[in-house]
Amino acid sequence: MIAVKVSYTVPSSFVARNKENIAQFLKDFQQLDTALFSYSVFLCEDGKTFLHMSTYKNEEIQTRVLNVPSFKKFQEERDQSGLDDSHKVEMLHPVGSSFNV
Numbered sequence: 069m070i071a072v073k074v075s076y077t078v079p080s081s082f083v084a085r086n087k088e089n090i091a092q093f094l095k096d097f098q099q100l101d102t103a104l105f106s107y108s109v110f111l112c113e114d115g116k117t118f119l120h121m122s123t124y125k126n127e128e129i130q131t132r133v134l135n136v137p138s139f140k141k142f143q144e145e146r147d148q149s150g151l152d153d154s155h156k157v158e159m160l161h162p163v164g165s166s167f168n169v
Contacts (some may be wrong), residue, residue, distance in 0.1 A: 071123045
């Protein structure tokens with residue numbers, strides 16, 4: 069299993085657009101085999117920091133998920149929104165889970 073945590077802060081003026089882009093790629097992810105991965109997005113208390121948590125059964129499904137066109141569009145717009153140095157990607161080491169991926 070592959071587990072990834074991504075966090076970043078966008079300008080307040082971009083929060084609504086970021087939420088729209090997230091809703092679109094999550095909708096598109098439903099067209100894939102969701103038994104092979106999970107993807108959740110959270111908005112932190114400050115109202116502008118987003119946290120993405122994802123798990124993938126293997127690299128093949130991770131590659132398919134990350135290449136969904138609406139996800140790539142989300143990344144482009146997020147990166148062009150004026151991100152500061154807050155963007156952080158962490159590879160996590162699974163210990164256990166209440167669900168199977």
